Amino acid sequence: MALPLIVVVGLLLSCLAPTLGRLLGQKVAPLLALFPAAVCLWLCATVLPNLDTPLLFEAPWIPSLNMSYAFHLDGLSALFMLFISAIGTFIFMYAGGYLGNHPQLGRLFAFLLLFFSAMLGLVIADDLILLFIFWELTSISSFFLIGFKHESEEARRSALQALLVTGAGGLALLAGLILLGDIGGTYRVSELLLRGDTFIRHPLSDAALLLILAGAFTKSAQFPFHFWLPGAMVAPTPISAFLHSATMVKAGIFLLARLHPLLSDHLWWTPLVAGAGAITMTYGALRSPWERDLKTILAYATVSVLGMLTMLLGLGVDKAIPAFVAVILAHAFYKASLFMVAGILDHQCGTRNIDELRGLRSALPITSVAAGLAAVSMMGIPPLFGFIAKEKLIEAALKAEWYGMLMIAAVFVSAACLTVSAWQVGFRPFRGTPKPTPKQAKEGGPLLWAGPLFFAILPVPLGLLVSFWSGPFFSAAVGAIQGQNLEMTVKLWYGFNLALLMSFLILGAGVGLTLKRDKITAYLKRTVYAKWPAAFHGAAVFQFGLKQAFALANAQTRILFQDALRHNLTFIMVVFLGLGFTILKITNVAWPFNPVPLDNPPLFELMIGLVIVAAIAAAIRAQSMVVAAACLGVVGFAVSCFFMIHGAIDLAITQLVIETLTVLLFVLVVHRFPDFNTKESELRRRFDALLAAASGAFMTLLIWKADLIQLQDPISGYFAENSMTKGYGQNVVNVILVDFRALDTLGEIVVLLIAALGVYSLTRQKLKKAKKATEGGAA
């Protein structure tokens, strides 16, 4: 019960947040931070000690579609939940300090809480569709959070970009999940994971895998979908720190980890996942250190680590999964801390450009400590937890079977570059002689520095005491990812081995790069960045694609949705007739027709028919409206005669009166219209004539053949029998109208009533307007 409750409470709080924000101002931050704190404490107190028995919850939802409200908390969920709620607690407080009394603070918290609950829901969902719902909720809340400074166009553009990339990926994911559910025959994740064999053999498994990977890669900013992430840095720093480095971007990673037991045996898993991960890792690391904006540096570093995590999941070696768990934890803590530091610098100094930030150690002492510690963890220097993560990573890379040397090289380069990034963010702004900044720098309140400090210090005990706490925790998490029960512990010190050597080599390379960083930057600016092919800027490609889509839409609308009514009509008729003749062709109407005997020389009928045809011809050729109207009158009279001789006397009379009234009204209205004969092109006229002939032929054909089919006696026999006995009327037509089918007649007079009302109101409207105009003109 606790599992859905957490999510629901979070959502409720999210609804309340705007009001609370308005009432309490800045104080809302620590108040709302109690929620993630409570979640974190609950987790530590009750869940972590009993990780070997997963928590379950299930309630019916849509049974016929196998959908249920199922939640499931195992080691993997616990891992994610732990750092989400821990970071959440401090981010909430930090956001209060960062934004102060911003008028939209309440709304920010609404979206933050929405995101937080969705993220928790995502990691504990045990139903594929439920999982997807939370997935999309994180995307949409990210959209609103990136667009927090919504009056700047850049923010709006980045928000849309992030939403579209993750949203499109999300839809692919949805298709993938549905396929997965259909293949596995269940939508319960925990049951599905046991059916890896059926999955691999299923013909649709390739499609499912690709779709799921598309979703995961877009969400986790894997190359080539990474570009939205640096763009998302326009958001206020608490948001970037929480969503775009520590938690949301890991949703894709989580998904891969969650489905790892099911998907990892697939033939394409390793090449796709490890490959994409390695490329992303290297790319991010290569981009990161040379940027000038603190947040951009961190963003590319995040991209790199996300690639690293993906690669670890894809490698398919035993050592990779513990490395994955270690890296994800280490990264969450140091990156959150560094991001918050970047935010403090921005907030207190007014700039994020590292060239303008110098010697801030004395102005911001606490921040500098936090930054330094976090950077050390990021560099992977013992005994911090970052060191353990890096060592595990190297171990896994050393074990990689798949393009082993390439993987090691990638890890080496990335880790070295990340060392530089860590230096640039964690040390550089605080060293040297102070430089004046746009704002006079001074330490902010505890709301600001508590978070970074906490997360900077945390890796120290985590690293030192790793062998004490890691046993059950790592066993549960790694076991959940690998889909088996296992026992393992992590130690700080494994003795001198290859991994340790590598680790130090990397550190050395990092130091070397750090020393030469300015030269490299200058070189890169001159060469690579200047000539960077446009296709490598994902954002540019994305914007280009978007523009093309708009152009396509415009062109389509211009061509298809013509203003002129007759073009529309032509299109409709062409399609209609096309379908009609196709159907006739398919159903093989027998040609030629059976000759029909002409009984009883129908002189009168022939005459009526000829009059109709002649009058129509005259109407088409008529040069003036009155002639056309008169011809119409003749057609009407002739039709009336047609009705009369075929026994429809009521009908004939009605037709006469109505036709006369129609013609009179027609003349009344139309006689003012000028230019009866607008010029038309010959081609157009011929085409229309052809169309008209085709439709006429189609109708003729149908009626002619319809005459030959009579499935049963018409129901009129009943009317003939009962109209006198039960309806007390000799005129069967009238009895049908007022008794058998009186509802039709009622509807019909309602139509008439409305038409008359319409005519009345329309003419009255015009008359009044005109009157007003003349009065206005007079006055």
Added chain:
Amino acid sequence: MNLLVLPVMIPLITALLLLFCQKNRRLAQIVSTIGAFSLPAVGLLILSRVHEEGIQVIHMGSWQAPFGITLVADYLSALMLSVCGLVGAAVAVFALKEDMNLSREGVFFPLLHALLMGVNGSFLAGDMFNLYVWFEVMLISSFVLLSLGKTNAQLLASIKYVALNLVSSAIFLTGLGLLYGKTGTLNMADLAVQLQNTESTVLLTSTALFFLVAFSIKAACFPFFFWLPPAYPAAPAPIAAIFSGLLTKVGVYALFRTFTLIFNQDTAIFQPILYWMAILTMVTGVLGAVAQMDIKKILSYHIISQIGYMIIGLALATKLALAGAIFYLVHHIVVKTNLFLLAGAIEKSGGTNDLKKLGGYYKGYPLLAVMFLVPALSLAGIPPLSGFFSKLFLIRASLENGDMFMAFMALAVGVFTLISMTKIWMEAFWKKGVGENERRPAKIKRLDLTVTMPIAVLAVVTVVIGFSAGHVFHFAELAAEQLIAPQMYIDAVMGGNAR
């Protein structure tokens, strides 16, 4: 038994009463509101009756089934009645403050109720010609409603609308004539029986084409949708709202009814037609929407696109697909009406629907922003709102059919829907205010409770549909079951006295 008459008769009586008390505005408003609110109540009553006792039938004038006119309510009809009643009530409230502007002759409310009468009648009709009559009631009311107001654009749009709908009516009538000529009956259930037993479907297929085209014009499917984009944006807000919610849906309903009940033999021919119609409708509609810069125009093109989604249900014709389409129908009526009401609300407070001239609503009018978000995100298919589930069901249905292409198109169209919804959001809400609103965003004109209340209620309904998707889907499934197995319907109507 007479319960089934009420959805038709209550609007008619209300309309007549309103015409009687034209002079007394206050009284007219009260009568109209009471009339409008009784409709959803009756709808739900019928739904519960259908749930308890099965398909409801009334033989008008006590004339037995194939001979007289029958009104029938199955799950689909009852669902549609309830939702349309709800939407109608919301619009009736929304228009309370505006009816004076719409027509000084006091015909707005009577026409609104006449429209509802036609719509409800179409849902209940168990007789093809009766369906035609209800269509005409609905159409003529919509014609008149569309031209209420003052603008010239409205008149011009009306011409196209009326002309194309008259063509559709003529096609419908022609089809009816051919159908009667062949079967000698008009009752839908009886038609179904006749056509089930016949082997000579050769020409019935071509007759079915007439109905397909006629209803597709009403439903605004590809390529019969030309009347829609000019007509809806030109209409005043409440009218556009009620149109968007109801008119095209009646066409969709009619397609569902006829092609599951009567013309269900020629699947080999009509399934591919419907399939491509669905896809092209979705795609062309959404591309049209992307190209627009006016809220109402965007929404209008979206209607087309979403009709395509509903047709998917019919094209796939599995139980899940039909249920998904019905769910979509319900969701779409609520959401689309709400969005048009919102467009009206924005127009009222900002004076325009042009996105280039709007802005600053997020800052200046957060309440409206929240109320916009719910239906807009729902339309774009963001979970856990109703739109997500409707898309989910349809995509699941197409994937279960092994139809990757359809699923892909549905998803891709979803992305474009998202683009155009966020466009409205970003331009009208996030962007800085334009002109006066830029300096004083908090001074954006506030709206009356009669305007915001219906929007809020419909937004809540959207949320409720989303959160109780299971229950709503259950009903959609029951409705789909009845559509899949028309024998139930036939038995209920014919009552065992099949000829």
Added chain:
Amino acid sequence: MNSYLIRMTVPWLCPFLLVMSIWILLRGHNAPGGGFIGGLVAAAAIAFWCFARGVEDAKRWMRVSPLHLMIAGVSTALISGLMPMFAGKPMLTALWHKVEVPLLGKLPLGTPILFDIGVFFAVVGVTTSILFSLEEFELWNRSGPS
């Protein structure tokens, strides 16, 4: 119209036509005719008057506003349809009652007759209303500024 002849004929012709229309209405259940035809003939009579002597004159002659006439007509038809509901029968079920009429003997009178009368008035009201509206508009068109 300027023709004196026509202007003077119409007041004689039209009442006759109205009487005829009512006759057509009432016999409609048993012979060609009925509410629609009767109503249309009556409307034609009024159209005569309107064409010959102008809208205003026709309105005066009619005394009742066509709008009221059509609303009353639809209401009558509706009421005749609703009556059986109070007898617990489906709507629009015909209720018949044989009435002794002095000269004609026993005549069946029933709700369908009432329904037909409603149709008659509705048709008369609608047709004349449309005619009058368009005529007035046209008159204004002719006189007023373009």
Added chain:
Amino acid sequence: MEPFWAVVVGIMFGAGIYLMLRRNLSKLILGLILISNAANMLIMTSAGLTRDAPPMIAAGKETLTGTYADPLPQALVLTAIVIGFGVLAYFLTLLQGAYKSNKSENLDRLGGGAS
């Protein structure tokens, strides 16, 4: 005689569609009127034509006997004619208004500005 009438009705449909595809508003209406007339005739024709036998029960008889024209299509057509008249009258008014405001009956210029 149905084939003969089938041809006539076909011609009416064709002519109606041809007229509707012209540029003039007045021709659009002419076309619509023709098409609705054609549809009405089609209903009668397709249901089967019977000459000179109105469905009237002779005085003193209980039921219709012998051959008689099918009364149901007649009732349908009657309804359709009347409905068509109402709608057409409204349409005419609409056109009058549109013409009045725009001074043009060229359909291509009366687009409504969809896009």
Added chain:
Amino acid sequence: MTTIIESEPWLATVALISTIIILVSMGMTVVHLLRGPGLSDRVAALDLTALLLLGAIVLYSLKTGNPMFLDVALVLALLGFLSTIGFARYLEERNKP
């Protein structure tokens, strides 16, 4: 049931002659209607068409022996006049300056 034409043979001859006359007139009237030249000619021709049609209906009624067709003739008589007046009004207005 025998129609009056069958019982009275001379009537058949009269009917035949009348039919021919009406047919010929009808043809001439239609030509008049189409060729004009003036509008008033056409309106007169329309009026005449209605009258001829009326005659034809009466003859038809005679031929079939069904008096119900006379109802149609009655209404046609009325309406022919109405439409003539309607057109005439238009002509009148048109001839005004």
